[in-house]
Amino acid sequence: MTMDSAGRNPTDGNRAGGSSGEGSSADGSPAGGNPFGGGAPAPGSQWYDADAGPLVRPYAMTGGRTKPGPSNVRFDLIALVVVDDDPPGPAEEAVLGPEHRALLALCRSETQSVAELAADADLPVGVVRVLLGDLLESGFVRVSRPVPPAQLPDERILREVIDGLRAL
Numbered sequence: 001m002t003m004d005s006a007g008r009n010p011t012d013g014n015r016a017g018g019s020s021g022e023g024s025s026a027d028g029s030p031a032g033g034n035p036f037g038g039g040a041p042a043p044g045s046q047w048y049d050a051d052a053g054p055l056v057r058p059y060a061m062t063g064g065r066t067k068p069g070p071s072n073v074r075f076d077l078i079a080l081v082v083v084d085d086d087p088p089g090p091a092e093e094a095v096l097g098p099e100h101r102a103l104l105a106l107c108r109s110e111t112q113s114v115a116e117l118a119a120d121a122d123l124p125v126g127v128v129r130v131l132l133g134d135l136l137e138s139g140f141v142r143v144s145r146p147v148p149p150a151q152l153p154d155e156r157i158l159r160e161v162i163d164g165l166r167a168l
Contacts, residue, residue, distance in 0.1 A: 061097070061099050061123070061127050061130075061131070062127055062130040062131065065130050067129075067130065067133075068129050068130055068132065068133025068134075068136070069130075069133040069134055069136070069137045073133055073136060073143070074145070075114045075128075075129040075132055075133070075143065076114065076145060076146060077113065077114050077115040077125065078113050078114070078115065078146050079113060079114050079143050079144065079145050079146065080111050080112070080113055080143070080144045081103075081107050081111065081112055081113070081114065081117060081132060081141050081142075081143055082107060082111045082141065082142050082144070083104065083107045083108050083140065083141055083142075084139055084140060084141055084142050086139075087139060087140045087141075088138060088139055088140060092138065093140070096135075096138075097131075099121070099123065099127070099131055100131055100134060100135060100140075102121050103117055103121060103128065103131055103132065103135065104135065104140060104141070106120050106121060107141055114128060114129065114132065117132070
């Protein structure tokens with residue numbers, strides 16, 4: 001092993017995981033607690049900004065799930081969500097997470113679409129769909145789905161009905 005004039009191995013600072021001694025503490029970790037080196041962070045700087053969004057990641061809110069609970073449920077963006085007429089009692093609601101309770105509060109004020117709930121709750125639509133699946137499965141909410149375009153009446157028939165009404 002070759003040593004320099006200070007008694008150090010000159011290749012130690014160049015290897016991955018090695019420390020050149022500059023900007024490092026005695027245990028080899030970067031100085032100032034900054035994991036990327038460069039000394040102490042600037043005064044007043046912080047790693048989290050309120051404009052960056054919530055600290056809780058979406059997968060933590062949904063328990064890692066990406067699809068709503070009941071397999072046959074599909075929450076379109078325009079599907080309307082309303083609190084059930086006979087929901088479970090306050091004891092059952094107390095065990096819900098804060099995001100579930102926030103969605104319930106939004107639904108109590110008025111019937112809202114899935115897209116509106118996501119915007120008002122400031123949550124991603126995918127997370128809202130999973131949480132609504134939980135609420136639907138527990139009996140807290142009802143969902144009315146939009147009529148598929150294939151089941152809508154034909155425009156020609158509607159025009160004939162209007163013309164017939166005008167003729168009366």
